[in-house]
Amino acid sequence: MSQKGILVVISGFSGAxxxxxxxxxxxxxxxxxxxxxxxxxxPRAGEVDGREYFFVSQEHFKSxxxxxxxxEYAQYVNHYYxxxxxxxxxxxxxxxxxxxEIEIQGALKVKKKFPDALLxxxxxxxxxxxxxxxxxxxxxxxxxxxxxxxxxAEEAVGIxxxxxxxxxxxxxxxxxxxxxxxxxxxxxxSNRLEFINGIRxxxxxx
Amino acid sequence: MSQKGILVVISGFSGAxxxxxxxxxxxxxxxxxxxxxxxxxxPRAGEVDGREYFFVSQEHFKSxxxxxxxxEYAQYVNHYYxxxxxxxxxxxxxxxxxxxEIEIQGALKVKKKFPDALLxxxxxxxxxxxxxxxxxxxxxxxxxxxxxxxxxAEEAVGIxxxxxxxxxxxxxxxxxxxxxxxxxxxxxxSNRLEFINGIRxxxxxx
Numbered sequence: 001m002s003q004k005g006i007l008v009v010i011s012g013f014s015g016a017x018x019x020x021x022x023x024x025x026x027x028x029x030x031x032x033x034x035x036x037x038x039x040x041x042x043p044r045a046g047e048v049d050g051r052e053y054f055f056v057s058q059e060h061f062k063s064x065x066x067x068x069x070x071x072e073y074a075q076y077v078n079h080y081y082x083x084x085x086x087x088x089x090x091x092x093x094x095x096x097x098x099x100x101e102i103e104i105q106g107a108l109k110v111k112k113k114f115p116d117a118l119l120x121x122x123x124x125x126x127x128x129x130x131x132x133x134x135x136x137x138x139x140x141x142x143x144x145x146x147x148x149x150x151x152x153a154e155e156a157v158g159i160x161x162x163x164x165x166x167x168x169x170x171x172x173x174x175x176x177x178x179x180x181x182x183x184x185x186x187x188x189x190s191n192r193l194e195f196i197n198g199i200r201x202x203x204x205x206x
Numbered sequence: 207m208s209q210k211g212i213l214v215v216i217s218g219f220s221g222a223x224x225x226x227x228x229x230x231x232x233x234x235x236x237x238x239x240x241x242x243x244x245x246x247x248x249p250r251a252g253e254v255d256g257r258e259y260f261f262v263s264q265e266h267f268k269s270x271x272x273x274x275x276x277x278e279y280a281q282y283v284n285h286y287y288x289x290x291x292x293x294x295x296x297x298x299x300x301x302x303x304x305x306x307e308i309e310i311q312g313a314l315k316v317k318k319k320f321p322d323a324l325l326x327x328x329x330x331x332x333x334x335x336x337x338x339x340x341x342x343x344x345x346x347x348x349x350x351x352x353x354x355x356x357x358x359a360e361e362a363v364g365i366x367x368x369x370x371x372x373x374x375x376x377x378x379x380x381x382x383x384x385x386x387x388x389x390x391x392x393x394x395x396s397n398r399l400e401f402i403n404g405i406r407x408x409x410x411x412x
Binding site: 121123124126127128130131146149150152153156159160161162163164165166167177180181184187188189190192193195196198199200201202203204205206 | 327329330332333334336337352355356358359362365366367368369370371372373383386387390393394395396398399401402404405406407408409410411412
């Protein structure tokens, strides 16, 4: 059955374990393509062009915007981030499920252009657990952590626009649930119109 | 986490294996309650009042309609069929997922009253397989089977209103997929508002 891929948008609080969850999903199942964003910010230590991001100049980014080469883009702290259209559309048309890991503003823009996109929001089991995870990382000062938690509370304002909440408690269980949820979307009626039509034609020919 | 149950409406072509699928689901998992319809038709051999149907008089059925005791009702071949409201609402409020096995007209009425209801349509893998199953039952003449297939083709007209298509190929696999699909609905954002609010409050109290 040839079918288009599902466009999956994943957002979530920083510290909710989104990154780990994505890695678990991509390692376990091979039907996903992870979209790589273009950004005007400088690469950090260890980041590779074309792996974490496509690192582009302000000028190049501007030309991508003008030629409608980005599905969505947004600005954070003086830098631009955007989702290249080409890759996403090509993977979808080949039947691969494409994952965009983007922030809420971008997610809402994607939903407008791709109404069938599946919007998922990853949350920790509790606020205390979120703080615990951020503290345990040991990479940030308590001040930065407090700022992140404050931002999480603000982010929570847009969550109602998402289709499903993914509660990330045990990572492997969560990755499996996530996989099943995404795969179930292939059976959405709007994604099965061709199949339904085939049955209709078949019934009339019997 | 106390949460309301999911209202699941299941329809499908006769011969698609809906009945067998329901039995497999209810045997395998214990979180489902099957709604029993009220009907004015006479019980057939082997049917038990309160198991297959609640068998009621025309008069009693009319009084149920007038007192809004039915979520939906419809007429087929001079008989009335309806879904008692009490049972459904009680089970849902206790957190149990309730399954209504009803026809498309009823399904659409339920969706109007319960917008969060999950509408599923069970289909065979192909038109030929549907015919094969009906013939293999051996309980009906070829004429009746042709009439059923013709009706299936007509029923297929309303399918677009359903949320998901359930393709019933291997019964056990299908029951498991069905179970996972229903359970995933507990994580729909609209069903997790209480949880989201709890996290918000928690974040502000940290």
